[in-house]
Amino acid sequence: MTDLENNTDQPLAKNFISFIQGQDSLLNNDDLLDIGIEKIRNKVADLSNVKNIHFLLGAGASSNAIPAMKEMMESIKKNLNVNKPELKERFEKITGNNIDNLEEILGILYSHRAYLVGTGESDEITTKLIELIENEIFDKINISFEAVEAKISLDIYKKFYQKLSLRNRDLSRVNVFTTNNDLLSEKSLDHLNINYNNGFGGGLDRVFNPARFSYTFSRKVDSGLEKYEPLDNMVYLYKLHGSISWVESEDNSFFNIKEIPIKHGDPRPKTNVLIYPTPLKQNKSLGAPYSDLIREFQKKLLLQHSVLFIIGYSFSDEHINNVIYQALSSNSSISIVVFGNYSDKPIFKVEDRRVYKVYGEISKDDDSDQKVMIHYFQYIVDKFIPDLDEHREVDILKYFIENLAKAKTENGSKSK
Secondary structure: OEEOOOOOOOOOOOOEEEEEEOOEEOOOOOOOHHHHHHHHHHHHHHHOOOOEEEEEEOHHHHOOOOOOHHHHHHHHHHHHOOOOHHHHHHHHHHHOOOOOOHHHHHHHHHHHHHHHHHHOOOOHHHHHHHHHHHHHHHHHHOOOOOOHHHHHHHHHHHHHHHHHHEOOOOOOOEEEEEOOOOOHHHHHHHHOOOEEEOOEEOOOOEEEOHHHHHOOOEEEEEOOOOEEEEOOEEEEEEEOOOOOOEEEOOOOOOOOEEEOOOOOOOOOOOOEOOOOOOOOHHHHOOOOOHHHHHHHHHHHHOOOOEEEEEEOOOOOOHHHHHHHHHHHHHOOOOEEEEEOOOOOOHHHHOOOOOEEEEEEEEEOOOOOOOEEEOOOHHHHHHHHOOOOOOOHHHHHHHHHHHHHHHHHHHHHHHHO
């Protein structure tokens, strides 16, 4: 850890950033703030030129627009206070055992429901309480994109995908994995008119088919020749925990999962397959389509010459953590960049120079006490992720021509 404002034994100064490879700091104690930020930016730029780029986005990436579980918990308590004494009593009986985590509460309720089904019994209170909590979570995720907070998040996502979409066609397309169930990725990609493959395809019915992740989308270069090149603006999107727009279908397809339009204010579909935050998540993730998505995550991280950028993910999902650890065990050419301070997690404790950690806080400006977290999604998008623009060579040529013309003009003026 490096105090970049004051190299003394005094208390921590207002600007503090950390850039670690394995267990070694890549910053010097006498580095100025700008130099430290530039070192991080340069390393991220270098890693962005690796053949296979993957991103893992967690809840932190959508935190501007989507409330945290703690906020949802408070909203549920208020809801229970309104003419729901029996549900409130059951809820408080669970929380009375020092359980104030919504994931744990749902886990207990799901387990109770499973027990009742197994014994041929029923409990209307448990069923209604689960439905109330699930509806609350759905409503909080199904946001209005006209809201101020949503527009902030949407702008960040749009800038993120704009930077990633144009990439040298000789390199693989970018893979974005996310644990989020919201529609911020899809909305921003649609706004930007960027093609994306999320495993769904078809005509009137968009049906899930994991084989689509192996498709290469190309355009014909010459109408007279059978010559094709990959689409320039293409992103592969993997929603590891499903989406509020995914529903079960009774159609005779292999996977029986459809993607449907969801608008703000729509009620929760009774057959949705959204995985709610619960300790049972790992067990639920064994079924399709989640097993297929996790398998794709495994396959991509095993590709040679890969880098995984982890943003807003707190390492709270063991099935995802295991895939990351397995990749480190099996793929010697992978690099992993973790944005965030998760010092209590195993990945922060391993002495592996393929793992980078970036975190810290700096003042918003010289005259402000407001803090900016450099490991937050917005700062990463604004400052660290480079423009992976395939037209960079064209820009360099344009720069040369403009400067050559300028030099000729100046030379002509001197001759006169």
